[in-house]
Amino acid sequence: MPFSKMPGWVLLPVTLPAFTITGMWIVYAMALSNNHICPVSNWIYNNTCESLEDGSCCTIDHIPLVSKCGNLPPESCFFSLICSLGAFMVMLIGLLRYAYVIEHYGPSWLNTVAFILGWICAAGLTMVGSFQVDHAKVLHYIGAGVAFPTSMLFIFLQSILTYRMARASWGCYVGHIRTILTLFGLVILVLSGVFFIQEGFVLQHLAALCEWTFIINVLIFYGTFSFEFGVISTDTFLVLLKASRAPKSYKAGTSTPATPHAHSTSENMAMI
Structure with a gap:
């Protein structure tokens, strides 16, 4: 009996x-x-400022960095919620992508490392949302220092995996898109990072624009997984189940596969 497709995961x-x-x-x-x-x-900032009521008095504390936007209530509450839900979706996408690669390509250390990096990035993102920069600066910067580099490494490894898994022209096209996004990111x-460590107002403002652009770029990269997630099936979840339950001495042929494809999956899992 063939495994049923679950195209809803493409969303x-x-x-x-x-x-x-x-x-x-x-x-x-x-x-x-x-x-x-x-x-x-706005590109004009002052060293000191008594009021921001008219919107024309801006200091370095008012530069629209992502962290500054979610620093004070009530927006800080929504910022924490968005980061937490976003981190959960990042973990779920990373898990499904990990299973998808095993199912269609086989065991790969690149896939395992990318999976770990994705979950570390989610942990950093949760810290960023939970600890506001002006109230828990050290923890906030630790979270940001974890989330940004690991997200960059994650999309880099996923770009490599895309080319390695390409079996048709559309796979190469997706690889090209992801490579462009990776290089741009x-x-x-x-x-x-270079602009952020500078003291000039203009450079700090440029750092804010780069920060927003990088986040949007990485999120668009995650969106490209919809190309593969449309073919996720119950067999994909079976891969995860076997990966979590199979002992190290597991060998192919110990169970009867439901389909030839499932047999291939069992052999791949035995190689881990």
């Missing part, structure tokens, strides 16, 4: 960027309306 990689990007811009709009930050279009991440 998960699309939901993550749609939900997170929309939610982050809502947080930005709330922070802007409450005069907690200055708009991204690397450049933006480096620029963001």
Whole structure:
């Protein structure tokens, strides 16, 4: 009996960027309306400022970094919620992608490392949302220092895996898209770090723009997993089940596969 397809999972990689990007811009709009930050279009800052009520008095504390947008209530509450739900979806997508690669390609240390990095990134993202930068700066920066590099490494390894798994022209096209996103993300991440450690207002503002761009770029990368998630089936979940239950001495042929494809999966799992 063939395993049933579960095409509904294709919505998960699309939901993550749609939900997170929309939610982050809502947080930005709330922070802007409450005069907690200055708009991204502003490039004029002052050393000191008594009031931000008219929207024209901006200091370095009002630069619209992502962390600053979710720093004060009420927007900080929504920021924490978005980061937590986003981290959960990142973990779920990483788990399904891990199973998908095993099912269609076989065991790979690149796949295992990418899976671990994805979950570490989710942990860092949770810390970023839970500890606001002005109230728990050390923990917030630890979370950011974990989330940003691991997300970069995750998309880098996934780009490599995409090319290795390509069996048709569309797989190469997806690989090209992911490579472009990866290279662009690397450049933006480096620029963001370089600008952030500078003291100039303009460079700090550029760091904020790079930070927003990098996050959106990574989320779009996650959205490209919809190309593969449309063929997820119950067999994909069977891979995860066998991976968690199979002993190290497990050998292929100890159980009767339901389909030739399932037999192939069992042989692949035995190689881990």
